Amino acid sequence: xxxxxxxxxxxxxxxxxxxxxxxxxxxxxxYTVTDAEAEWARxxxxxxxxxxxxxxxxEKARADAGDEAAMLFETHQMMAEDLDYEEAIEGLIKEEKQxxxxxxxxxxxxxxxxxxxxxxxxxxxRAADVKDVSRRILGILSGTVEGGIASEVPVLLxxxxxxxSETVQLDKSKILGFITAGGSGSSHTAxxxxxxxxxxxxxxxxxxxxxxxxxxxxxxxxxGAVIIDPDDDTRAxxxxxxxxxxxxxxxxxxxxxxxNITRDGKTIRIxxxxxxxxxxxxxxxxDGGGIGLFRSEFLYLNSADYPTEDxxxxxxxxxxxxxxxxxxxxxxxxxGADKQIDYFDLPKEENPAMGLRALRISLTRPxxxxxxxxxxxxxxxxxxLGIMFPMVTSVWEVREAKKxxxxxxxxxxxxxxxxxxxxxVGIMIETPAAAVxxxxxxxxxxxxxxxxxxxxxxxxxxxxxxxxxxxFYDPHxxxxxxxxxxxxxxxxxxxxxxxxxxELGADLELTETFLAIGVDELSVTPRSxxxxxxxxxxxxxxxxxxxxxxxLAADHHRI
Ligand code: PEP
Ligand code: MG
Numbered sequence: 001x002x003x004x005x006x007x008x009x010x011x012x013x014x015x016x017x018x019x020x021x022x023x024x025x026x027x028x029x030x031y032t033v034t035d036a037e038a039e040w041a042r043x044x045x046x047x048x049x050x051x052x053x054x055x056x057x058x059e060k061a062r063a064d065a066g067d068e069a070a071m072l073f074e075t076h077q078m079m080a081e082d083l084d085y086e087e088a089i090e091g092l093i094k095e096e097k098q099x100x101x102x103x104x105x106x107x108x109x110x111x112x113x114x115x116x117x118x119x120x121x122x123x124x125x126r127a128a129d130v131k132d133v134s135r136r137i138l139g140i141l142s143g144t145v146e147g148g149i150a151s152e153v154p155v156l157l158x159x160x161x162x163x164x165s166e167t168v169q170l171d172k173s174k175i176l177g178f179i180t181a182g183g184s185g186s187s188h189t190a191x192x193x194x195x196x197x198x199x200x201x202x203x204x205x206x207x208x209x210x211x212x213x214x215x216x217x218x219x220x221x222x223x224g225a226v227i228i229d230p231d232d233d234t235r236a237x238x239x240x241x242x243x244x245x246x247x248x249x250x251x252x253x254x255x256x257x258x259x260n261i262t263r264d265g266k267t268i269r270i271x272x273x274x275x276x277x278x279x280x281x282x283x284x285x286x287d288g289g290g291i292g293l294f295r296s297e298f299l300y301l302n303s304a305d306y307p308t309e310d311x312x313x314x315x316x317x318x319x320x321x322x323x324x325x326x327x328x329x330x331x332x333x334x335x336g337a338d339k340q341i342d343y344f345d346l347p348k349e350e351n352p353a354m355g356l357r358a359l360r361i362s363l364t365r366p367x368x369x370x371x372x373x374x375x376x377x378x379x380x381x382x383x384x385l386g387i388m389f390p391m392v393t394s395v396w397e398v399r400e401a402k403k404x405x406x407x408x409x410x411x412x413x414x415x416x417x418x419x420x421x422x423x424x425v426g427i428m429i430e431t432p433a434a435a436v437x438x439x440x441x442x443x444x445x446x447x448x449x450x451x452x453x454x455x456x457x458x459x460x461x462x463x464x465x466x467x468x469x470x471x472f473y474d475p476h477x478x479x480x481x482x483x484x485x486x487x488x489x490x491x492x493x494x495x496x497x498x499x500x501x502x503e504l505g506a507d508l509e510l511t512e513t514f515l516a517i518g519v520d521e522l523s524v525t526p527r528s529x530x531x532x533x534x535x536x537x538x539x540x541x542x543x544x545x546x547x548x549x550x551x552l553a554a555d556h557h558r559i
Contacts, residue, residue, distance in 0.1 A: 001231050004207035006179065008224035009190040011527075012199035012249075013242035014177025015235075018217040018228070019155035020210065021162065028138065030102040036094045043089060043100040046140040050080050053136065054165075061168045061192075068281050069168065069192055076165070079133045085111060101141050108134030119304070122278055125184055132163035156217050158208050162189045172196060177219040179226055181205055193221075194285065197249070201226060252530035256287045260533050262515060263540040269521040270529050270536075271327070273501060276302070277318040282526035287533075290327035290384075292449060292523025293501040294319060296372070297334045305343050306368070312375035320383025329386035329449065329523075331428065332372055332401075334358045338465055353463065358391030363400055373408040380420035388426040388449055393433040398444045428501070430454035435483040442494035448487055449523065452502030456480050475504045481552055485517045492518060499523055511535040513552075516545040 033039040054077045062070035079085065085107060092103035108131055115127040154174050159166075161182040167189045178193055183202035193200035199221030208226070218227040218238045227234060261267045271292030272283040276299075283291060299307050299315055307315075320328050335341055336357020349355035362369035376387055389401050405425060412419050427444075429435050430451030438448065452475055457464040459480055462473040474480075484500070491498035499521030504510060506528035514522065515536070524532060 001234065002212075002228040004204055004226045004228070006201040006204035006207075006224045006226060008200075008221045009183075009202050010178075010193035010198060010200035011222040012177070012197065012245055013218065013220050013222075013238055014156050014199040015218045015238065015242065016176045016216070017151075017153065017155050017214050018179075018208075018212050019151050019157055020213050021157055021159035021166070023159075023166075027142075028101045028105045029099070029142075031099050032097050033093070033099050034097075036097055039093050039100050040090060042141070043093060043103070043137075046100065046137050047080055047086075049140050050133065050136045051077050053140075054080065054133075057165060057168055064168065064172060064196060066285075068284060069196075072192070073165070073168070076129060076133050079130060080137065085130070101138055104134050104137050104141070120302075121184065128161065128163060128189075132165050135163065136165065156219050158213075167192050172198070177201070177221065179204055179208060179217075179219055181208065194282070248531075252534065255530050255533050255537070258533065258537070260289070260536045262536055263538070264542045266515060266541050268515065268519065268536055269499070270532055271329075271499070271501075271521055271523040272526045272529065273523050274319070274526075277315050277322070279526070280319055280322040283323070286526040286529040288326075288526055288529050290329070291319065291323060292329050292499055292521055293388075294328060294330040295334065296330055296332060297339055300333055300335060300341055300344075301339065306371070309371045309375045309378075312372060313378045316376055316379035316385075317382045320379055320385060323383055325384055327384045327386060329388055329424075329426070330376060331388050331390055332359065332362055332369070332376075334390040335361060353457065353465075359389045359397055359401060360391065362389070363397060366404065369401075369404055370408060373404055374412065377405075377408055377412055377419040377423065378417055380423045381418040384422075385420060386424040386426060386447065388428055388447075390428045390451065391430060391454070392427045392441070393431045393437075395437065395440055395444060398427055398441060402444070426496075428454075429487050430458070430502075432459050432483065435459075435487050438487045438490040439493070442490050442496055445496065447496050448491050448498045449521075450484055450487060450498070450500045450502060452480065452484070452500055452504035455483065455502065456504075459483060475502070475507070476510065478552065480504075481510075481513065481517075484514075484519070485549075485552060488517045488519055497521060506532060508532070508535045512539050512541070512544045513548050515539055515541050516548040 054073045058070040058073035061073055088107040088110065089103045092098040092106060093100060111130045112127040115130060116124055118124055151174065154176050156177045156179060157175055158179045161180050162178065175198055177199040180202045181204055183189060190200055190202060199219055201219050201221055201224050204226060212228050215228055218230050220238065230238065259267060260270050269289050271290040272288035273293040274280065274283060274291055275295045299312060316330060335344055336346065336355060337353040346356060356364065376385065379385065389398065392398055402425060409419060424446035426447035426449060427434065427441060428451045429438060429448050434441060435455065453464055456462065456473060456475040460473065460477055462469050464473060488498045497520040500514065500519055501523040505522040506524035508531065511532065522532060
């Protein structure tokens with residue numbers, strides 16, 4: 001038994017014979033042309049065919065993996081007719097007298113290199129896309145047929161890397177999983193694998209040797225482990241894991257498009273937490289009702305300097321437009337404590353968790369705050385936006401933050417820049433002070449979202465970063481649950497909604513409690529949406545609500 005480790009990018013266990021992907025080799029012939037116009041026409045004809053083929057692939061992807069996968073090929077269509085790309089090829093053919101194949105090959109290499117050199121990992125992954133589109137055009141020019149699987153039985157497919165078009169063209173019934181030497185979690189192949197529900201592992205490097213071909217292999221897309229020639233115990237254990245996952249997955253799949261409704265007809269919104277625009281696909285795949293927490297600080301963490309207003313605007317706009325009319329709540333920058341960034345030049349603190357962090361930074365650096373708010377309000381014209389402030393303790397902080405929002409809106413209006421008048425403004429309740437003052441705070445904002453990770457830390461005086469605290473850090477503690485109940489009651493008294501966006505929201509042991517308390521929204525990682533929906537649909541609050549509330553009041557709840 002040999003185990004090699006990669007990065008799991010699409011969960012699930014695949015087991016079967018290993019097969020190396022056969023790629024049709026396109027050798028690029030190079031020669032000087034005399035009739036450049038005729039050569040240009042030859043390229044244009046191949047380009048038109050490629051665009052047509054990509055249209056057909058988009059339809060296949062739509063049927064196999066949904067709209068998002070189809071969009072990928074529509075993007076490839078755009079790439080194939082991109083003006084810069086076309087002009088570069090035209091220059092090589094008409095000025096350098098290169099043949100079409102050489103011109104496409106050189107341009108592809110140049111564009112791929114340019115994408116690969118970009119800082120943003122999403123843009124880096126686009127290098128594979130431009131190569132993919134160009135390979136298609138080259139194939140058409142040289143009359144090469146596409147590669148594929150020559151196996152009759154389903155296999156675990158290994159490759160150095162797989163282009164998205166190769167992935168979608170494969171016969172899905174023959175694929176038990178993907179294992180690639182290169183690739184990243186944000187590559188389109190990984191995205192497609194997740195959308196099609198096929199286990200996938202990337203980045204195994206050269207650990208998969210050609211002599212493993214045909215041997216029995218297990219790929220665990222959750223852990224990233226690839227096991228070659230597993231022993232009987234491992235095989236039995238993994239078979240059990242796979243069956244369990246398949247059973248659960250089948251059940252959960254039937255819940256897509258269904259309501260989050262209890263047996264007695266109570267509904268609750270289930271939204272998602274995300275950290276970057278690329279996470280939206282997971283929200284949509286898992287049928288999240290909206291985004292309850294976009295941790296905007298990840299834009300700052302992924303950047304070498306403060307992201308500009310335009311950079312932020314583009315990121316927010318992308319999330320809002322991709323989410324269509326579903327609600328998107330973006331939290332303003334929550335830096336400090338465990339999330340430190342050098343270029344912020346924050347003073348060294350004895351107790352960073354209780355220091356200058358989150359909204360405290362925004363209020364002490366008005367220009368920094370203003371830049372983010374301008375980007376947010378500009379993006380609000382493209383979807384259904386809510387803005388929320390982290391780490392609130394006092395009413396005056398909220399009033400000052402709202403004043404900044406008003407000032408930014410007035411600026412945009414004066415500049416003739418569109419923004420939505422329907423942006424909800426809310427706060428995170430993640431300090432005991434905010435929970436205790438929630439009766440007053442509720443009249444200042446449109447919603448509350450409880451950050452139970454921090455609320456537990458501050459209420460129980462227990463560092464959330466310190467693993468040694470073990471059971472002392474207990475989000476089920478009645479002090480935390482009582483605060484949540486108090487916040488929900490105060491919110492409802494003032495006519496606003498209350499949600500939970502900390503990890504606790506996805507804790508199925510507490511779903512009944514949250515329903516009893518009257519929580520309006522739970523925002524969880526995308527993968528938790530369907531299990532949570534399942535739990536909500538199994539609950540009958542007529543049976544549990546009063547008992548849970550009594551226990552909470554009497555302190556019997558896990559005291
Ligand atoms: C929380 O504190 O519960 C929360 C959602 O915010 P973060 O985990 O980003 O601090
Ligand atoms: Mg927090």
